[in-house]
Amino acid sequence: MNALEISNLKKTYKTGFLRKETVAAVNDLSFNVRKGEIYGFLGPNGSGKTTTLMSVMGFITPTSGKILVLGDSPGSSKSRERIGFLPDNPVLYPYLSGYNALYVVGRMFLLSHSEINKRIGALADELGMDRELRLPVAKHSRGMRQRIGFAQALINDPELLIMDEPMNGLDPMGRKMFRDVIMKRREKGKTVFFSSHILSDIEMICDRICVIRDGGIIYENTMKGISESRPGETLEDIFMSMMGSGK
């Protein structure tokens, strides 16, 4: 059973003053994310990772292709009730305190007051948040914002967690904490799909990875398959050889 199915996804943008030129951000992309796995989505800048994630979330409309998120169309309220999303550089109600921002997010899922407090408390312990909850979000550092962003993505205990560059702006302790939280979600049978540039993190936690370039998949394999087919090489070595050789 797949948590996410993407087939023949294509997204083009019109550019130029007269909007006559067409640029393909994603071109005929197809892959599936199975339930209960951690799937890493890799690629250089401008390869189409964020465009794919935005299409999956229903924030942009694909030019063609089909996406199914937990069996529903992207952007449907039904699927969003079961999804957690962490965008790149998350910003959430800058003038509200971290607690109030999370409280409002909890209310979007129609959770009760006591349930929200319980979940915020649990997430504060899990993500090591204290000052983050008291200070206005606008006064947070990048790492603190990332934690609050992570908490808002987890507050509904999602079946599918989608994240765009979740490790950005985090110190090594923060990255370890993020990895632990993601692994714990897998143990609970949840699915995690995320893009990242930090290959060592991907290597440590992912079950499967996919590498895209110029909007298309150039490599997809399980971590076990990678270590068997290319013993002794790190993910970084493999990634660099793919980018350098143009395969």
Next chain:
Amino acid sequence: MIRRAFWVSAATIAELLKDRTIAGVFFVGVAMIFGGYVVAEMAVVERMKMFVDTGVGAVFVAGVFITLMAGSNLLGREIRDKEILCTLSKPLPRPVWVVGKTIGLLVAVAVLIFSLATVLLIYLKFQTNVWKPEIFLACFFIYLEMVILCNYIVLFSCVTTQYLSVFSGILILLAGGMADDLKIYWDSASPLAQGMSRLLYYALPNLGAYSPGPVLSGSVSVPANLLFAMVFSAAMYVIVAVTLSALVIRKKELA
């Protein structure tokens, strides 16, 4: 969906009331009301009228600034700063988000305008020992005017930049205040002038109708049916503008 719209509104109100720029404009408005003392002292006669006119003018100016700043930023900032990605990744349909944000804005503007009206009423009592509750009716007229302006700006901010939506809002405010003057051209010899003036008259909101002047001078009483018509007309503007904004946002690519 109503509960979700309520929480979007509540967050919007809290955000707007904590926004330092808007708080700054509010305090400038309070300072302008207190500045009415200087104007009143310079007046040879009608000290009371000078107090009231300066104070209501201050409420209007502060209201316009708050409306322009908050309205142009309401949806635009969230889209620009990608804040919307966190918000709309929840089970919150885009039209509900637009409705919630707009209601939040209208409530926040009401809180600020009626707070200024209260400051003016108390200051007036302190300075002249006269209660003048008509100030609230005058400020209600100003509020209705701001409601219409708010919705135009929110609609413009969905399709253009923040600066252009502020500029368009100022144009609407100026042109809407002079909408009645367009009737002069209805009897023009030129059919083009006739057609254009009629088109503009019906397209522009008649903001001149919301002028608080006659209420304050006591020359005109406001019958209930006129008040109802004014509220109804403002509500219609809100419904049309929010519907159009929701349609634009529904189709908008957010990344």
